[in-house]
Amino acid sequence: MEINTPSKSLAVSIVSLVIFITTWELICRLGFIEPLFLPAPSQILSRAVKMIENGQLISHTLASTRRVMVGFFVSSMVAIPFGIFLGSSRFFMAVFDPIISLLRPLPSMSWIPLSLLWLGITETQKYSIVFMGSFAPSLLYIIEATKSIDPLLIRAARNLGASKLDVMKEVILPGSLPQIIAGLKVMLGIAWTCIISAELVAAREGLGFMIMNGKEYFQTDTVLLGMVMISITVMVIDVVFRKFERRLLPWTR
Amino acid sequence: MDPLTPDTKIAVQNVTKIFQSKQGKKQGQEVVALKDLSLEVKDGEFLVIVGASGCGKTTLLNLVAGFDKSSDGQILLDGKPVTGITPECGMIFQQYALFPWKTVQENVEFGMKMKRMPRKDRKARGDRFIDIVGLKGFERSYPHHLSGGMKQRVSIARSLANDPKVMLLDEPFAALDAMTRQVLQEQLVRIYEKHRKTIIFITHSIDEALLLSSRIMVMTARPGRIAQEIINDLPYPRNAEVQLSSRYMELKRMIWDSVQAEVMKSMEVEAD
Numbered sequence: 214m215e216i217n218t219p220s221k222s223l224a225v226s227i228v229s230l231v232i233f234i235t236t237w238e239l240i241c242r243l244g245f246i247e248p249l250f251l252p253a254p255s256q257i258l259s260r261a262v263k264m265i266e267n268g269q270l271i272s273h274t275l276a277s278t279r280r281v282m283v284g285f286f287v288s289s290m291v292a293i294p295f296g297i298f299l300g301s302s303r304f305f306m307a308v309f310d311p312i313i314s315l316l317r318p319l320p321s322m323s324w325i326p327l328s329l330l331w332l333g334i335t336e337t338q339k340y341s342i343v344f345m346g347s348f349a350p351s352l353l354y355i356i357e358a359t360k361s362i363d364p365l366l367i368r369a370a371r372n373l374g375a376s377k378l379d380v381m382k383e384v385i386l387p388g389s390l391p392q393i394i395a396g397l398k399v400m401l402g403i404a405w406t407c408i409i410s411a412e413l414v415a416a417r418e419g420l421g422f423m424i425m426n427g428k429e430y431f432q433t434d435t436v437l438l439g440m441v442m443i444s445i446t447v448m449v450i451d452v453v454f455r456k457f458e459r460r461l462l463p464w465t466r
Numbered sequence: 467m468d469p470l471t472p473d474t475k476i477a478v479q480n481v482t483k484i485f486q487s488k489q490g491k492k493q494g495q496e497v498v499a500l501k502d503l504s505l506e507v508k509d510g511e512f513l514v515i516v517g518a519s520g521c522g523k524t525t526l527l528n529l530v531a532g533f534d535k536s537s538d539g540q541i542l543l544d545g546k547p548v549t550g551i552t553p554e555c556g557m558i559f560q561q562y563a564l565f566p567w568k569t570v571q572e573n574v575e576f577g578m579k580m581k582r583m584p585r586k587d588r589k590a591r592g593d594r595f596i597d598i599v600g601l602k603g604f605e606r607s608y609p610h611h612l613s614g615g616m617k618q619r620v621s622i623a624r625s626l627a628n629d630p631k632v633m634l635l636d637e638p639f640a641a642l643d644a645m646t647r648q649v650l651q652e653q654l655v656r657i658y659e660k661h662r663k664t665i666i667f668i669t670h671s672i673d674e675a676l677l678l679s680s681r682i683m684v685m686t687a688r689p690g691r692i693a694q695e696i697i698n699d700l701p702y703p704r705n706a707e708v709q710l711s712s713r714y715m716e717l718k719r720m721i722w723d724s725v726q727a728e729v730m731k732s733m734e735v736e737a738d
Contacts, residue, residue, distance in 0.1 A: 368533060369563035373577035373628055374553035383576070387567040464567045464608040 252434040257441065260434040269423070274442055277408055277419040278450070280336070284343020285404040289397060292348055296355025296393075297385050301377070306356070313349055321346025321407040325414050334415045339408060346407035347400045354396030358389035391465060394458050401454065405447055420446075474545075475632060475664040476507040476530060481539035482689075483525050499525045501689035502539070507632075510662045514679035514698075516669060516721060518729045522690025523668045527634050530666065531555045543631065553577060556630030560637045562617040564609040570596065570620050571605040577628030595623040598657065615646035622654070626661065635667040639674070651677055652703075659702070672721050676714060677704050684724045687731055694724045 216222045234254050240246055241253035248256065264270035299306045324345045332338035362385055370384045412421025420439045427435030459466070483500040499522040507513050517523045528534040530541055532551040541548045543555065556577075564573050571589075574596055578588040596605060599619040609617055618638055625633060639647040655678060658665060669675055675682045676698060684694040696717060700708055708714055 365559060365561060365563045366565060369557070369559065371551045372531060372553060372557045373624070374580040379580055384565065
């Protein structure tokens with residue numbers, strides 16, 4: 214079949230999803246697989262209904278989303294100006310390069326024990342995990358993005374009377390913004406990885422906690438529901454982010 | 467060195483510029499781009515510098531704008547040495563150098579914004595120069611929606627709005643098609659006649675030089691020096707009639723002879 218319109222490809226995608234879920238449901242209903250091992254979609258759905266009714270699903274989802282957003286926001290707000298500054302100064306790049314190089318390879322997971330020792334099982338500890346996991350890579354994305362600026366534009370700006378600070382604000386920031394945003398989109402995914410890991414290890418709420426708790430009580434449906442919720446939440450945030458991106462970059466239209 | 471006359475705007479005094487070549491076979495070797503070059507530009511003069519590619523014309527302009535430092539000698543603007551990038555020498559680049567994320571309006575207002583001029587005054591002055599270059603109605607367009615000729619007009623308006631003492635134009639029309647180029651040349655002459663800015667204009671087109679200039683300098687190939695100086699006494703407006711006059715032909719022949727000699731010399735250098 215030839216796909217030549219967006220609506221056609223959407224239709225194909227929907228059919229594909231329906232077939233996938235129906236097959237899964239049938240395999241479980243026909244007793245090929247133990248429900249404890251893999252519950253049917255309908256079972257996950259009824260678990261979802263129950264958890265929506267008692268408010269747990271929403272509160273876990275919101276808890277994780279809030280943690281990601283706060284950690285990611287703080288990390289971006291520090292990384293963007295700092296990255297632009299480092300991208301425009303060879304001296305300070307040389308000063309900070311060894312520190313960034315040391316921090317960059319550390320997976321966010323490796324910060325969990327230290328953060329627990331320092332901050333305990335607190336919200337601040339969750340934010341700090343997201344921050345530590347996304348800061349160094351964000352910074353590198355932003356430094357890289359500043360290098361894509363045409364040096365002629367910096368020259369032109371200086372020629373029109375812009376100070377070095379003006380150049381950062383008026384030329385380097387807007388000029389590298391498309392690439393910064395592309396980088397931050399990737400970082401948002403990483404931020405989710407961070408928070409789920411942190412919640413799997415130690416938490417009192419959140420989707421990671423919900424999954425781990427489900428496992429403790431052999432509620433495989435809760436585990437799967439948590440995973441589905443992560444997917445859905447990340448997808449929703451991605452759509453919102455894209456809307457936001459278009460408003461921020463009117464000249465790319 | 468002669469004492470400067472009071473109406474000297476720019477004085478280039480014994481300027482030498484040496485580059486270290488960074489790549490290729492000649493890595494680490496010194497390239498003398500300009501050697502002991504001196505020239506003066508008077509207030510309100512339209513100086514066109516003609517030269518083959520690679521003769522150091524752009525290097526000279528970059529030194530005047532303060533983008534680069536000379537290895538020896540000095541450049542004076544109104545009697546004071548140029549030590550760094552100065553907005554008093556407004557540069558127009560061949561590649562326009564418009565900010566893609568700013569509208570025409572915002573581009574034209576950029577210099578005034580840097581001077582922290584109030585928004586209202588900025589807008590009024592910006593509108594005036596957008597009108598002068600004939601771009602009324604395009605204030606809210608982004609550069610990538612404009613043609614090359616329109617982009618260069620925005621760039622000219624942006625420079626004029628910033629009120630520089632001197633305008634430096636580095637082969638500004640080289641990337642445009644012949645028709646557009648002619649329109650912009652005529653527009654530039656009109657702007658020059660009206661605003662009497664001091665202009666240094668670089669080109670490799672002899673016709674362009676004759677059409678625009680009040681004075682022409684021919685530059686030699688590496689190391690760049692002044693080979694010939696011609697006062698362009700052709701009457702304004704330099705319309706088709708002037709371009710067919712015998713004086714025009716005479717001047718063109720004169721310039722061509724010295725440019726040709728320089729091109730031949732530089733080709734020999736390349737062959738070495």
